[in-house]
Amino acid sequence: MAAVGCASAPAVSPERAIATWREMQVGPPRGSLPGTTAATLAAGDALTLEQAYALALANNPELAVVEARAEVAATEVFAARQIENPSVRVSNVGVDDSAPGRLGFNLGLRAPIPRPGSVRARVEGARHAAAGAQDAATAARRQLRARVQRLFARLAWLTADLEEVAQAVALCEERRRQLQARVARAVATDVALAMAEVARAEATDEVRKLRGELARTEAELARVVGPGPAFRVRVDRAQLDIADMVLDPTALTEQALRSRPELRAAQTRVGQARSAISLARVAAAPWISWAQVNYFFGPGPATPSSFGVGFAVDVPLFSLNRGKIKAAKATIRQRQVEERAEVAAIAGEVAEAIARAQRADARVLEIEQDLLPQVDAAAGQADAALVAGTLDVVEVLEVEARRVAARRLHLAARFERRDALIELEAAVGAPLSR
Numbered sequence: 001m002a003a004v005g006c007a008s009a010p011a012v013s014p015e016r017a018i019a020t021w022r023e024m025q026v027g028p029p030r031g032s033l034p035g036t037t038a039a040t041l042a043a044g045d046a047l048t049l050e051q052a053y054a055l056a057l058a059n060n061p062e063l064a065v066v067e068a069r070a071e072v073a074a075t076e077v078f079a080a081r082q083i084e085n086p087s088v089r090v091s092n093v094g095v096d097d098s099a100p101g102r103l104g105f106n107l108g109l110r111a112p113i114p115r116p117g118s119v120r121a122r123v124e125g126a127r128h129a130a131a132g133a134q135d136a137a138t139a140a141r142r143q144l145r146a147r148v149q150r151l152f153a154r155l156a157w158l159t160a161d162l163e164e165v166a167q168a169v170a171l172c173e174e175r176r177r178q179l180q181a182r183v184a185r186a187v188a189t190d191v192a193l194a195m196a197e198v199a200r201a202e203a204t205d206e207v208r209k210l211r212g213e214l215a216r217t218e219a220e221l222a223r224v225v226g227p228g229p230a231f232r233v234r235v236d237r238a239q240l241d242i243a244d245m246v247l248d249p250t251a252l253t254e255q256a257l258r259s260r261p262e263l264r265a266a267q268t269r270v271g272q273a274r275s276a277i278s279l280a281r282v283a284a285a286p287w288i289s290w291a292q293v294n295y296f297f298g299p300g301p302a303t304p305s306s307f308g309v310g311f312a313v314d315v316p317l318f319s320l321n322r323g324k325i326k327a328a329k330a331t332i333r334q335r336q337v338e339e340r341a342e343v344a345a346i347a348g349e350v351a352e353a354i355a356r357a358q359r360a361d362a363r364v365l366e367i368e369q370d371l372l373p374q375v376d377a378a379a380g381q382a383d384a385a386l387v388a389g390t391l392d393v394v395e396v397l398e399v400e401a402r403r404v405a406a407r408r409l410h411l412a413a414r415f416e417r418r419d420a421l422i423e424l425e426a427a428v429g430a431p432l433s434r
Contacts, residue, residue, distance in 0.1 A: 024227035046234040049152045052225055053145055059226025066140040073126075073133035080126035083119065086111035089292070104298030108310065112290045115282045125275030132268040135261035142261070144224070146426035150419055151221040156237045157415035158217065161408055162210045168404045169207060172200035175397045240414040242361075242421060245432060247354050252428050256350045259429030263346060266339040273335045277328035284321035289314045346427070353424035360417035367410050375399075375406040 047055065057063065086109055093105040176196040182188035221233065257263060294308035382399040385391030425432055 021227075046232040048234050049148065049236075049239075052152070052221065052231075052233060053148045055228075055231075056144055056148055056225045057141065059228050060144060060224065061226060063137075063140050063144055067137045070130070070133040070137040073130040077123060077126040077130055080122040081119065083114050084112040092296075104296060106294045106296050106308070108292045108294040110290050110292040110310075113288050115285070115287050118279060118282050121275045121278040121282065125272050125279075128268040128271035128275065132265040132272075135265040135268065138261040139265070142426060142429060146422055147224050148221070149422045151217055151224065152233065152235070153239060153415060153418045153422065154217050155214065155221070155233060155235050156240055157411055157418075158210055158214045159235050160237050160240070160411050162207065162214065164404050164408050164411065165203060165206050165210060168401060169200065169203040171397050171401050171404065172196065172203045175394055175401075176200055178394050178397070240411070240418050242414075242417055247357060247424075247432075249351060249354055252354060252424075252432075253347050253350045255430060256346050256428045257343065260346050261429070263339070263342050266335070266342040270332065270335040270339055273328065273332040277325065277332060280321055280324040280328045284316060284325065286313060286315050288312065349427045350424070353420065353427040357417065357420040357424050360413065360420040364410070364413045364417050367406075367413055371406050372410060375403045379403050 089106075089108040089110050091106045091108065093103070176193070179188050179193045179196050183190060183193050218233070222230070225231075289312050292310040294310060296306040296308070298306075379399050382391055382396045386393060386396045421432065
């Protein structure tokens with residue numbers, strides 16, 4: 001044992017952490033990705049949402065920790081089945097008889113005897129703990145998928161919004177050129193030109209802000225996916241399009257109560273508490289704690305009296321284990337209250353997500369039925385008036401800028417609705433039926 005201890009690596013090593021980080025940065029990703037390979041990923045292949053989620057399942061450090069805990073809890077079931085090993089005991093060594101050469105002693109084999117039902121109760125408790133740890137891993141995977149979906153939806157929104165802002169910058173540039181020409185002809189003031197410059201600078205700053213938000217979102221997605229080679233994402237703007245769906249609060253709440261692993265984990269904690277009370281009750285009864293077979297080694301020949309047996313009985317004389325039993329019962333009541341609280345929390349979470357999704361959907365419909373038709377009609381009338389010569393081109397550009405702003409509002413509302421539905425799917429614990 002001393003040799004093994006001397007050969008072991010140091011427990012704390014900063015260089016080991018640095019080496020691990022470097023290995024994660026340059027090493028190939030773990031696991032296989034649908035439709036791609038580690039080589040294409042290392043070359044900067046653009047990943048879809050499903051491929052990014054598959055890579056996150058393989059590489060995300062937080063998820064790896066939760067899954068490792070689930071593996072440890074699963075091995076505890078086998079440990080709970082084991083009983084203590086027997087022991088060899090040497091006793092009754094006659095010191096005075098050793099000098100004349102008549103040394104004698106008893107050699108006994110002592111084996112512990114488990115109480116009835118104790119092994120089964122330990123195994124049941126370990127099984128409940130393993131099931132709870134597995135449910136925690138399932139919940140972590142569900143939350144990870146929701147994070148990846150949200151980030152992809154945000155990337156789609158920001159990409160589309162950046163295109164709209166680029167068009168707004170182009171309109172500001174054209175408006176500035178028109179005003180510059182008019183100032184040169186003394187038909188416009190320098191104040192109007194200065195305000196056009198302000199509008200162009202604001203639109204340009206909005207472009208820089210959106211690009212920074214895109215970079216931040218991509219960095220967050222890379223952190224969620226986990227360390228490894230750099231990658232690009234394949235942004236699909238169509239994921240902001242949501243088909244009409246009917247949200248039934250009762251059906252969705254019942255589906256969440258069936259699907260959410262957090263509720264199953266709460267129920268397994270109740271089972272663990274019941275196993276604990278079984279162990280406490282078993283420990284309160286008298287029981288033979290161990291049995292022993294003896295053999296006397298002495299100077300004379302072996303006789304039937306050289307063999308013997310022994311045992312020990314635990315007698316509940318000073319303690320009936322009522323304290324542990326009472327504490328175990330209180331723990332059961334606590335776990336049951338926690339289960340009810342988890343049910344209420346999940347139901348409330350689903351109700352809040354449904355309300356948010358309905359508000360977001362109503363806003364999208366309002367923009368599509370009121371704002372967009374109005375601004376499109378105004379733009380059409382402005383174009384017709386420009387052709388007829390009754391409207392100035394600068395005013396037409398202003399109308400077009402308002403049209404771009406309306407489309408940006410529509411994009412933001414569509415992203416809010418998509419994000420709300422992702423949150424609702426995460427609350428339900430399963431994809432929504434469309």
